[in-house]
Amino acid sequence: MTSGSKNIRASIFITCLVDMLYPNVGEAMVKVLRETGVKLDFPADQTCCGQPAFNSGYQSQARDLAKRFMSIFEGDEYVVAPSGSCTSMVRVFYPELFKDDPVNLRKAQALSSRVYEFSEFLVKVVGKEEVGASYRGAVTYHPSCHLLRELGVGSEPKQLLSKVNGIDLRELPDEKQCCGFGGTFSVKYSDISGAILDTKVKNIKESGAEVLVANDSGCLMHISGALTKQGVPVKAMHLAELLAMKGNDGSHD
Amino acid sequence: MADSNQQDFLQKVRRSLGRPGITPPADRERLIGSSDKPKPVTQLREELEALVHEQRDSLIDSLEREFTRVQGQVARISNESDLHGYLKELISAQAIKRVVRWDTSLPAPLDDTLSESGSTVTTIGPEDGDASETRDALINADLGITEVDFAIAETGSLVLLSNDHQSRLVSLVPPIHLALVKPSAIVPSMAHILPILIATAGEESARMPSSVTFITGPSRTADIEKVLTIGIHGPMAVHLLILEYL
Amino acid sequence: MEVTTDKFIEGSRTAIKDEHLQKAIHKATSLSVRERDHAAAEIPDWEELREKARNIKQNTIERLDEYLALLADSVEKAGGTVFWADTAEDATRYITDLAVARGVKTVVKGKSMTSEEIGLNERFEELGIEPVETDLGEYIVQMAKEKPFHIIAPAIHKTRQDIGQLFADKLDIEYEDNPEKLTKIAREKLRGKFCDADMGVTGVNFGIAETGTVVVVENEGNGRLSTSMPPVYVALMGMEKVIPALNDLSTFMTLLPRSATGQKASCYVSFITGTRNVGEVGGPKEFHLVILDNGRSRILQDPEMRESLFCIRCGACLNICPIYNKVGGHSYGWVYSGPIGAVITPQYVGLDKAKDLPNASTLCGACRDICPLRINIPHMLLNLRHKIAEGDKTTGVSKPKSKWAEKAIIDLWVIGMKSQRVYGLGHRVGLVAQKVFLRNSKMKDRLPLLSGWTEHRELPPLAPKPFRDIWKERLSKNGG
Numbered sequence: 001m002t003s004g005s006k007n008i009r010a011s012i013f014i015t016c017l018v019d020m021l022y023p024n025v026g027e028a029m030v031k032v033l034r035e036t037g038v039k040l041d042f043p044a045d046q047t048c049c050g051q052p053a054f055n056s057g058y059q060s061q062a063r064d065l066a067k068r069f070m071s072i073f074e075g076d077e078y079v080v081a082p083s084g085s086c087t088s089m090v091r092v093f094y095p096e097l098f099k100d101d102p103v104n105l106r107k108a109q110a111l112s113s114r115v116y117e118f119s120e121f122l123v124k125v126v127g128k129e130e131v132g133a134s135y136r137g138a139v140t141y142h143p144s145c146h147l148l149r150e151l152g153v154g155s156e157p158k159q160l161l162s163k164v165n166g167i168d169l170r171e172l173p174d175e176k177q178c179c180g181f182g183g184t185f186s187v188k189y190s191d192i193s194g195a196i197l198d199t200k201v202k203n204i205k206e207s208g209a210e211v212l213v214a215n216d217s218g219c220l221m222h223i224s225g226a227l228t229k230q231g232v233p234v235k236a237m238h239l240a241e242l243l244a245m246k247g248n249d250g251s252h253d
Numbered sequence: 254m255a256d257s258n259q260q261d262f263l264q265k266v267r268r269s270l271g272r273p274g275i276t277p278p279a280d281r282e283r284l285i286g287s288s289d290k291p292k293p294v295t296q297l298r299e300e301l302e303a304l305v306h307e308q309r310d311s312l313i314d315s316l317e318r319e320f321t322r323v324q325g326q327v328a329r330i331s332n333e334s335d336l337h338g339y340l341k342e343l344i345s346a347q348a349i350k351r352v353v354r355w356d357t358s359l360p361a362p363l364d365d366t367l368s369e370s371g372s373t374v375t376t377i378g379p380e381d382g383d384a385s386e387t388r389d390a391l392i393n394a395d396l397g398i399t400e401v402d403f404a405i406a407e408t409g410s411l412v413l414l415s416n417d418h419q420s421r422l423v424s425l426v427p428p429i430h431l432a433l434v435k436p437s438a439i440v441p442s443m444a445h446i447l448p449i450l451i452a453t454a455g456e457e458s459a460r461m462p463s464s465v466t467f468i469t470g471p472s473r474t475a476d477i478e479k480v481l482t483i484g485i486h487g488p489m490a491v492h493l494l495i496l497e498y499l
Numbered sequence: 500m501e502v503t504t505d506k507f508i509e510g511s512r513t514a515i516k517d518e519h520l521q522k523a524i525h526k527a528t529s530l531s532v533r534e535r536d537h538a539a540a541e542i543p544d545w546e547e548l549r550e551k552a553r554n555i556k557q558n559t560i561e562r563l564d565e566y567l568a569l570l571a572d573s574v575e576k577a578g579g580t581v582f583w584a585d586t587a588e589d590a591t592r593y594i595t596d597l598a599v600a601r602g603v604k605t606v607v608k609g610k611s612m613t614s615e616e617i618g619l620n621e622r623f624e625e626l627g628i629e630p631v632e633t634d635l636g637e638y639i640v641q642m643a644k645e646k647p648f649h650i651i652a653p654a655i656h657k658t659r660q661d662i663g664q665l666f667a668d669k670l671d672i673e674y675e676d677n678p679e680k681l682t683k684i685a686r687e688k689l690r691g692k693f694c695d696a697d698m699g700v701t702g703v704n705f706g707i708a709e710t711g712t713v714v715v716v717e718n719e720g721n722g723r724l725s726t727s728m729p730p731v732y733v734a735l736m737g738m739e740k741v742i743p744a745l746n747d748l749s750t751f752m753t754l755l756p757r758s759a760t761g762q763k764a765s766c767y768v769s770f771i772t773g774t775r776n777v778g779e780v781g782g783p784k785e786f787h788l789v790i791l792d793n794g795r796s797r798i799l800q801d802p803e804m805r806e807s808l809f810c811i812r813c814g815a816c817l818n819i820c821p822i823y824n825k826v827g828g829h830s831y832g833w834v835y836s837g838p839i840g841a842v843i844t845p846q847y848v849g850l851d852k853a854k855d856l857p858n859a860s861t862l863c864g865a866c867r868d869i870c871p872l873r874i875n876i877p878h879m880l881l882n883l884r885h886k887i888a889e890g891d892k893t894t895g896v897s898k899p900k901s902k903w904a905e906k907a908i909i910d911l912w913v914i915g916m917k918s919q920r921v922y923g924l925g926h927r928v929g930l931v932a933q934k935v936f937l938r939n940s941k942m943k944d945r946l947p948l949l950s951g952w953t954e955h956r957e958l959p960p961l962a963p964k965p966f967r968d969i970w971k972e973r974l975s976k977n978g979g
Contacts, residue, residue, distance in 0.1 A: 012970075014966050014967065018966060019965045019966045019967060020926050020929070020961055020962060020965050021959050021960075021961060021962055022962065023962045023964065023965055023966035023969050024962075026966035026969070026970075027966070027969060027974065030970075030974055041975075042967070042970045042974075042975065044919065044967060044970075044971070045919045046919070047916040047917070047918075047919060047922045048916045048922075050913075050916075052912075053909055053912070053913060054881070055862070055881065055884070056884060056888060056905070056909065057881070057883075057884030057885040057886070057887055057888030057889065058885075058888050058889065058906070058909045059885050059888075059889065060889065061909055061910065061913045064913055064917065065913060065916055065917070068917060096878075145861065145862070145863035145864055145865075146862075146864075148864075149863070149864035149865070149867070149868060150864065176865065177821060177865075178821045178861050178863035178865065180821060180861060181861060182860065182861025182862060182863070183861075185858070185859070185860065185861050186951075186952065187949075187951040187952050188858065188859075188951070189508070189511070189855075189858070189859050190951030190952065190954060190955060191511065191512050191515055192511055192515065192822055192825050192826060192859065193861075193955065194954065194955030194956075195515045195825045196821045196822070196825060196861075197955060197956070198955075199821075221956075221959050222956060224957075224959075225952070225955070225956025225957045225958070225959065226955055226956050226957075228956075228957040229955065229956055229957050258582075258583050259568075259571065259581070259583050261583075261585070262567075262583035262585060262790070262792065263564040263567060263568060263583075264564075265585070265792065265796050266563050266564040266567065266738070266792070266796050266799065267564040269796040269797065269799040269800045270561065270562075270563065270564070270799050271800075271802075272564070276564040276565055276568050277565065277568075278568070279565070279568045279569040279571075279572040280565075280569075281569060281709065284562075284565055284566060284569055284708065284743060285569075285708070285709045285743055285744045319763070323766070377780050378780075379777075379778030379779070379780075380778060380780060383730075383780075387780055388694075391780075392694060405764075407763070408763045408764035409763075409764075410764050415775075415776075415779065415781070415782065416776050416779060417776050417777065417778035417779045417780075420779065420780040420781045421723070421727050421781045421782060422727055422728070422780060422781035425720065425723050425724065425727060425781075426724075442749065443748070443749045443752055444746070444749040447745050447746050447748065447749060448746060450745060450770075451709070451710070451744075451745050451746070454710060460576060460577045460710070460711075460772060460773065461577070461710045461711075461712055461745075461770065461772040462770075462772065463771070463772060463773060463774065463775050463776050463779060463782050464726075464727075464769060464770060464771050464772070464782060465769070465770040466723065466767065466768070466769050466770075467764065467767065467768040467769075468766070468767060469762075469763075469764040469765070469766050469767070470766055471766075472718065472719055472720040472766060472767075473718050473719070473766055474635045474636075474682060474718060474719050475652070475718075475760070476634070476635040476636035476639070476652055476653070476654055476655075477635070477639075477654070477657075477659055477662055477678040477681060477682065478523070478526070478527070478655075478658060478659055478678060479526070479527045479530050479531070479652070479655065480659075480678040482678050482679050482682040484682070484683070484686070485635060485682050485685065485686050485719045485720065485721075486633065486686060486689065486690075486693075486719045486720035486721040486723075486724055487719065487720020487723060487724075487766070487767065488720070
């Protein structure tokens with residue numbers, strides 16, 4: 001389904017974690033999307049979508065940030081983010097936040113229909129599963145919870161991964177089990193978070209993969225933190241980074 | 254007539270729902286009503302009979318398969334002599350001395366076999382109060398015999414209505430339960446029975462039977478380490494005889 | 500039941516460190532999930548049934564007062580007595596008064612979480628009346644003087660050795676840990692109780708408004724015995740358990756056993772309508788239905804929270820929850836644990852007492868996926884967090900204040916986030932702070948939130964250049 005991808009324009013919603021901690025993920029996403037012909041821009045005023053405030057119950061504050069966000073991305077044809085949880089904040093929870101405010105509700109609903117997570121954007125909007133990526137090795141995929149259950153994105157990442165040249169895709173045992181990140185949960189309830197994470201790490205080891213791929217930097221930060229601390233020789237990578245690879249030496253060209 | 258306690262309680266609920274006014278008097282039709290006029294019970298029974306007759310073989314197969322799956326014992330009985338044989342074998346193998354049974358007309362060979370075997374049989378029929386003899390008979394019985402009003406093929410469930418001739422204790426207290434089912438009573442699912450119960454209640458007795466019990470195998474628990482154990486408070490074994498000749 | 504919801508963090512830490520317990524929980528819940536998945540897969544229109552069940556509950560809850568009125572009318576027509584219990588005390592007083600008036604010495608109990616909610620057993624004991632839990636799991640936890648660990652399987656945290664030792668100690672018998680033998684011992688010990696009991700009390704799975712029928716679902720037969728042998732039967736029903744019509748049951752009876760235990764049908768389902776017929780042997784001579792509010796009407800006040808009353812107590816959400824699987828049922832500090840417990844417990848005992856429950860969740864949504872009524876637990880948890888942080892407008896009950904420090908931080912953070920320049924500045928300050936504070940690795944393990952992180956994970960560094968700078972410098976020119 002290669003339909004007029006030359007005419008697709010999208011604005012990048014970079015997300016705080018990628019912006020401040022993993023900008024290479026942003027770069028990889030830009031590269032992959034541009035190679036499929038998508039025209040990109042980056043609204044420089046963007047900051048946070050407000051999810052941390054919302055998840056902690058501070059809805060008035062989240063509303064402030066949401067209004068700002070909506071005006072920055074108003075009128076954009078598509079908005080694409082390298083994160084399932086940030087995308088679900090905008091798509092699912094912005095309309096919830098404004099359910100008593102008809103004017104902003106309309107804006108939120110309009111934005112809802114235009115905001116996409118990176119992998120679903122590639123498959124559903126651009127219509128591509130094969131993006132010219134190449135990686136020889138055993139890779140396993142962890143579906144982030146908001147991506148899977150709030151956005152319903154389950155098969156798209158796997159479709160994209162299966163088309164990576166040379167890939168040895170391994171199943172992750174109990175893949176749908178949460179990794180235990182949950183934003184501030186990971187520090188407020190760190191014992192529980194760590195215990196849940198241990199199970200995820202155990203399953204990653206069992207998969208026999210050398211690389212763990214996910215679409216959310218929160219999960220990746222949390223999982224890779226434990227992999228490193230436990231000395232497990234598995235590299236955690238964002239899907240965009242893997243799809244930008246043209247060979248195992250990490251070259252992107 | 255709603256007492257003030259009921260009114261207060263319901264008002265609190267209604268206010269919490271943000272509904273104005275007070276709770277109107279119970280209106281069954283408005284709250285339950287379906288768009289179709291309810292069919293008379295005779296018609297429902299006839300329709301069910303026709304369906305059951307048409308699917309007879311597969312219903313029997315399914316009941317046998319499902320009841321076995323839940324650790325029930327099933328036997329297809331093709332004539333009276335086989336019925337006699339099964340019962341004799343059961344009495345002998347389980348050393349059954351005392352039997353309680355429903356006060357319904359069970360197939361004749363059953364009564365004969367029971368008296369021949371020398372076991373005492375107590376028919377649990379209508380009585381006033383709780384006669385201690387009845388209680389003792391139930392508590393000391395080795396075997397309880399009942400018919401079934403319906404059997405559900407989908408799940409392997411026996412459906413027993415209770416009344417003064419069909420005591421709910423006969424299928425419950427003795428450690429072994431023997432149930433007799435005619436093929437015409439085997440229905441596909443629970444959904445086939447419910448409309449008949451309602452229609453019967455509406456037309457004939459102005460209320461539901463005092464109890465309707467759905468029995469799916471011998472009693473069981475998995476409360477210890479999720480290990481399935483058969484036989485706890487209800488019967489330890491259930492024998493289902495499908496009387497194919499009836 | 501005593502409320503210890505404020506001990507959640509303590510309790511969860513103890514549970515996580517207990518390897519014995521972790522093995523027991525995992526074994527039980529993973530098996531339950533497998534069985535449930537298998538049983539649900541057998542039903543081709545499972546999703547449609549979920550939708551249907553949800554709609555039935557929604558319609559009923561929205562007109563709850565009317566359906567309760569009809570239920571009461573139907574029960575009374577069938578010879579039963581209805582008592583409307585606004586509070587837990589109302590309910591226990593009615594039941595104990597009745598017991599005293601009838602000279603009751605022994606009460607046999609079928610499984611009833613509602614009775615634990617109101618503390619019925621303690622009230623009986625105060626009056627010298629013996630309440631006997633007859634469900635095997637409840638029998639075990641009653642003997643051990645513990646709270647139930649799981650909504651469906653109260654003793655699932657105990658191994659056979661634990662139970663064997665318990666029986667040996669409390670029943671004064673030889674040690675035995677074979678589950679079959681332990682089960683037989685329970686049967687023998689409890690047999691006499693059913694026969695001697697003057698009153699039976701059970702919970703209610705469904706109350707049918709159309710006919711005044713209470714539906715009791717079980718596997719052991721103790722429910723049947725408790726409702727059939729004693730002359731007086733009290734059915735204790737949370738008011739949200741009412742459903743309109745008998746025909747509605749087939750939907751629920753397809754969803755409930757499969758979700759709870761992976762069975763096509765529970766071993767026994769009893770439809771009990773009123774008192775025994777004249778001349779009938781077995782069955783109650785007196786039937787009392789106690790309809791309990793105890794805070795449910797408060798839950799109704801917030802339309803967003805009403806669906807927490809749709810729950811049919813299958814326990815599937817507990818089995819799939821990553822948090823429950825680590826912290827276990829006791830950590831939740833009250834009757835209802837797991838995801839549904841995290842939603843309803845704060846609403847019953849007060850948000851200020853149970854702040855941890857809605858917060859100790861990653862909002863993964865696995866509970867909503869597995870729930871036969873698709874109850875939107877994650878969204879309700881978010882709602883409760885909102886009530887905790889900003890006060891509870893709908894009910895005005897116990898306005899808890901979030902920690903002022905947390906609110907101050909959020910407010911500051913929002914101010915920062917409203918300006919791209921401040922945001923950028925924040926990154927640059929962070930880079931410096933990172934060099935200064937984290938140079939000494941011991942710092943990592945002492946700073947409050949960070950030490951929680953670093954106990955289990957390495958801390959990632961801030962990138963030297965944020966993406967937005969990289970975009971400006973390199974990326975915007977090509978193919979923009």
